[in-house]
Amino acid sequence: MSSNLVLHKDAVPVPLTVPTSMREAFINNYLKATCNTGRLLLFAGDQKVEHLNKDFFGPDISPESANPTHLFDIASKSRIGAFATNLGLVARYASDYKNVRYVIKLNGKTNLVPTQQADPNSCMWTPVQQVVEFKKQTGLDIVGIGMTVYLGSEHESAMLAQAAQAIYQAHQNGLMTTVWMYPRGKAVQNERSADIIAGVAGIAVCLGADFVKVNAPEAADSFESAQLLRQATMAAGNTRVICAGGQSKSEKEFLQALYHQIHGGGAMGAAVGRNIHQKSTQEAIKFCNALAAIIIDDADVATAE
Numbered sequence: 001m002s003s004n005l006v007l008h009k010d011a012v013p014v015p016l017t018v019p020t021s022m023r024e025a026f027i028n029n030y031l032k033a034t035c036n037t038g039r040l041l042l043f044a045g046d047q048k049v050e051h052l053n054k055d056f057f058g059p060d061i062s063p064e065s066a067n068p069t070h071l072f073d074i075a076s077k078s079r080i081g082a083f084a085t086n087l088g089l090v091a092r093y094a095s096d097y098k099n100v101r102y103v104i105k106l107n108g109k110t111n112l113v114p115t116q117q118a119d120p121n122s123c124m125w126t127p128v129q130q131v132v133e134f135k136k137q138t139g140l141d142i143v144g145i146g147m148t149v150y151l152g153s154e155h156e157s158a159m160l161a162q163a164a165q166a167i168y169q170a171h172q173n174g175l176m177t178t179v180w181m182y183p184r185g186k187a188v189q190n191e192r193s194a195d196i197i198a199g200v201a202g203i204a205v206c207l208g209a210d211f212v213k214v215n216a217p218e219a220a221d222s223f224e225s226a227q228l229l230r231q232a233t234m235a236a237g238n239t240r241v242i243c244a245g246g247q248s249k250s251e252k253e254f255l256q257a258l259y260h261q262i263h264g265g266g267a268m269g270a271a272v273g274r275n276i277h278q279k280s281t282q283e284a285i286k287f288c289n290a291l292a293a294i295i296i297d298d299a300d301v302a303t304a305e
Contacts, residue, residue, distance in 0.1 A: 005298050007031065007038040013238050015208055017171035025174030029143040030210065032101055033081045033176055034269075039262075040211055040242050041295045042103065042178065043078070043288065044273035045071045045085035046146075049108035055274045060248075062280040072097040073281050078288035079296065084146050084178070084271070087126045087134060094140055103144045103178060104131045106166055107159075119185040121155035122148045124162045128169035144176030144210075151200045153185035160207070167208045178211040178242075179204050180271075192218030194228035202235035211240045213271045222257035229265030241265075245272035251287055255301045258294050269295050 009027050018026045034040050047055045048068070056065045064070045068089060075083035076097045084103040094100065109122045128145060135142040147166055149159045167177045181200040183191050190196065194217035204212030214232060219225035233241045243261050245254070254275055261267040272291060276284050293304035 005037040005039070005296070007034065007036055012038075013210070015171055015210070017168050017208055018174065019172060022172065022174035026171065026176065029174060029176045032141070033103070033143045035079075035081055035292075035296045037296055038240070038268060039081075039295045040178075040240065040269035040271075041079070041081045041288075041292055042211075042213070042242065042269065042271040043071075043075055043080045043083045043276060044245070044271045045075075045083055045089070045277070046105045046108055047273050048089070049086060049110060051274075052110055052112070055278065061278045062283075064280055065277050068093060070281060070284075071277055072100065074277060074284045074288065075100045077281075078285045079292035080288055081269070081296075082143055087131065090140070091134070094138070098140060100141065102140060102142045103146050103176075104134075104142060105146045105148075106131070107147050107162070109148075115184060115186060119153040119155055119187075120150040121153060122150060122159060124166070128166050128173065128175075131170075131175070132173045142175070144178060145170045146178040146180065146213075148180040148182065149203075150182050150184045151203065152183045152188035152196075154187075156185075160203070163209075164207050171208070176211070177209045178213060178271075179207060179209040180213045180244075182215065190218070191215065194231055197229070198231040198235040201232040201239070201241055202237075205235075205237045205239040209239050211242055211268070212236055213242050213244055215246060216243045216257070216261060216265075222253070222260045223264060225257070226260035226264035226267075229261055229267060233266035240268035242269040242271050243267050245270060245275045248274055248278060251290065252301070252305065255290060255294060255304055258291065259301050262294065
């Protein structure tokens with residue numbers, strides 16, 4: 001690992017919503033999730049809700065992906081920062097995967113109702129206190145919580161209020177927080193506009209989140225997209241921006257885009273789902289480790305491959 005990426009515990013950005021009694025717990029969770037670098041590789045496993053089964057079964061998808069154990073096998077054997085998924089899935093499988101660091105996704109919705117029919121509304125499934133109790137009861141390495149907020153939806157006020165309260169409660173209990181911030185709804189003309197993405201990243205810091213997951217701005221290529229992303233990383237301030245993996249793409253293309261996002265756009269990592277779990281376990285682990293090389297080790301694409 002490049003020595004300049006090692007983050008000393010005194011340099012961890014601890015928000016004032018973390019009480020003194022929970023400061024050490026928060027720092028430990030932050031450092032574990034970021035592999036002591038401040039950069040986050042989040043393996044996203046919430047698509048079983050968000051995308052239903054289309055991401056897990058099909059002609060171009062490994063048959064292994066159809067079984068939920070595939071997600072946990074990858075998470076337990078790869079160099080990831082944390083595995084983000086719903087509490088129920090963790091409750092069903094994590095007894096066999098206690099070495100995994102978890103981020104519990106508190107809300108979620110399916111894609112059955114299209115935006116043309118109704119603006120998205122992702123309601124809270126699991127309050128933070130239940131996550132705290134579950135962590136104590138099981139001894140699992142739960143390092144944080146996550147939530148999705150759809151900005152531009154006519155339901156955005158309710159989602160923002162839930163996210164603000166969840167972030168506050170999580171910090172009170174020493175947990176790291178990540179928000180998935182997506183501009184989406186009938187009022188949103190272009191979800192991938194650099195200006196709008198910067199705006200939603202700025203709202204994440206107003207919520208007090210530690211990390212914000214956004215889609216990379218739309219552009220002619222990944223280099224130009226990363227240059228546009230710089231506006232969002234500036235708007236987010238000391239809330240760290242991580243980019244969504246998005247649609248499936250070739251490994252080299254994905255790694256190159258990630259490198260540009262970090263070194264050109266100022267991103268501090270990525271949250272990747274289908275580009276990992278649609279592969280066989282062996283291939284997924286190899287790709288996770290390549291992602292980790294760029295994010296955690298600060299390697300270039302040729303070295304990561």
